[in-house]
Amino acid sequence: MADDPDRRSFLKLATCGLGGVVGLATAAPALSLVLTPSKLQTVTTPKDPIDIGDAAGAKTWAQWRKVDVIAPEMRDGWTTAHHIVLGAAYVRYAKSQFEALSGVCPHLGCAVGWEGSSFLCPCHDSRFSSDGAKQTGPSQRGLDPLPIEVKDGRLQLTWVRYKLDTGKREPA
């Protein structure tokens, strides 16, 4: 009776099945929890324009000027913080209008630097002209322009992160 082959194979199946269910019931919620942040916006950055200073004073910026883009408020997971540096933008006043370029290299996201006549990304030597156009190096596109406007005498810049290492420019 106890050695009945059918019974034995049922018991084997049941043991593995029950054990598997218990294992899965533990692993599935744990794994799902760990993957949850990938579907969330864990770090919130303001979509509204950010005040970066007085517009009248900035009209002397014929050359690119590095401006720290500072979020008035930022949520990062469980914390909230004020005046957090999101990154750098380069701003200039040319042909009687303001222009802004993101300081984030479109290649792999390092911070680019203004070298006096061109932009250089120090990570992989991507070089961009003074208009932000791609010159040499691995970047597939030029530096990303950022929306900038003057409102009530203040410079307002909108911070956008774009997808990296693509030829086409689309928001991340």
Next chain:
Amino acid sequence: MSSRREQLAAWWRERVGGERAPSLVPGVSYAYVFGWTLVLLFIVEAVTGAALSAFYSPSATDAWASVAYVQDRMHGGWFVRGLHVHAASALVIVSGVHLMQAAVFGAYKRPRELTWWLGILLLLLILGFTITGYVLRWDQAGFWANQVEVGIAAGTPLIGGLIRKILIGGNDYGNLTLTRFYMLHVVLLPAIVLLAMIGHIVLARRHGATPHWTRPESDEAVPRWPQQSFRNVVMMAFVFALLVAYTLHTHGADLAAPADPSAAYDARPLWYFRWLYALRTIAGSAEQIVAMIAPAIVVGLWFALPLLDRKPGRDPRRRLPFIGAVAGLFVVVAALTATSFLSDGRDAALAKREHEAQLKADRARALAATNGVPVTGAQDVFTTVPMWRARTLWAQHCADCHDADSKDRKGPIITVGHGTRAWIAGFLKDPNGAAFWGKTKLSKTDDAMKAVDIDGGDLDDLVEAIYAQSGASDVDAAKRDRGKAVFDKACTDCHSLDEGVAGGSGPGLGTMGSRDWYTSFISNPKSPVHMGEQSEMPRFDRDLSIIDRDALAGYLLWLRAATKNDLAKLGPL
């Protein structure tokens, strides 16, 4: 005595099991020492890592600060952290040697394929440890290197975006990035490594060490203990001594300035990934493909070796194409690594940027050690310098018109000694001198103040009376009172010494030089009490809060008593 010992042995056998047959090796050799050296290095990593984890705080605000604390404030902290970081390099090197020894001995051949594959897996896991560990310090080096590494992973076709989100825990770098790399580094990877290592060692024991190719496979003759074990220990001690010496020599591992998403940084991968870095540079526009394909080729060749070279013979001279391919890869990797370091070494602009980055790192760590790191984040460590707020405001709003070396100066020079007796005396004798009103429009007009025609004791007394307005505690009362008499005779046509009262045609001088007076002047220099409409200086009561204006006033008071040396000692902003 001996029976007691036998009793104990019997007790143990009954509960744990009988004695095993002694482990044998096919001839004692230094070729077999690397496996145990790797075990030692893993143990060093586990012990030092456990100690470090008792300090580490995986949050975007605290991570750098906690690492800096261990590095610079804890006795021996730098040594433990140095061992932890440099032992990873040692693991990579010794793994490479172990792998080469196994390749030359043909240890990947039947029936040892699984041992070989587990070994390759272990090497990849070691590299995984270094990547997940490098970002934890959250300094410029680790932060930007990780951006690039995750960026490469994100370049994977189709699922790249998802991989990035899973790796960094959301849409952008932040707290969750650190908690999950920490989890990978201290929980998941150690667990997998432990399992893989047990499997690797159990299988290696089961099949025994691969004999020299001149000996037959079954020639397991010599007991491992103690001859082979002694050689193992010699190599372990040698590697450990080198590790300690290197750690002492470098004073532990480096730590750059806190991660700053706005500051350009010359990110470089850890040295064992430099060959890939060099390859990407050479590949130019094809680098995206190269970054994926090159490691796949190298790892793929390692994995495929047992499948490609299937003949039973182990003599390397008869396996030249395979040994050659493996050695060739090593040479290429070494050459690319050397190229990368050499080309960086020739780049003078890079050296300058790296020097500046080093200075910034030194400052951040010195400030963290003396002042602590603000809870708002490691970046804010730079705000802990004395009078940071006032000096930042000064640089933004005041320096253009008042710094001695400003090209656009429009007002008097304001620096150390401003408002002292000597400064007042200098001003009275030459109000339109270059250091005083010389750069103002006012000085060119008829309304400009004329030099005071008073000398000797009378001048000293007048200076004392004006200086006394600041409320300074070192005023000579007798001189001040005599000075007031001089003032009443010579100055009252234009000025007044009564608090808050404007002069006839010049500014009121009551309480001049006190903290409240400075705040009031900065708030609105065009006030009738101060310079009136002739002042070119803008009012700041709209742009700066009263706290900021007061901070500036405090800084000006500090400047009065300070020397150039004091100013230099504040350090840069």
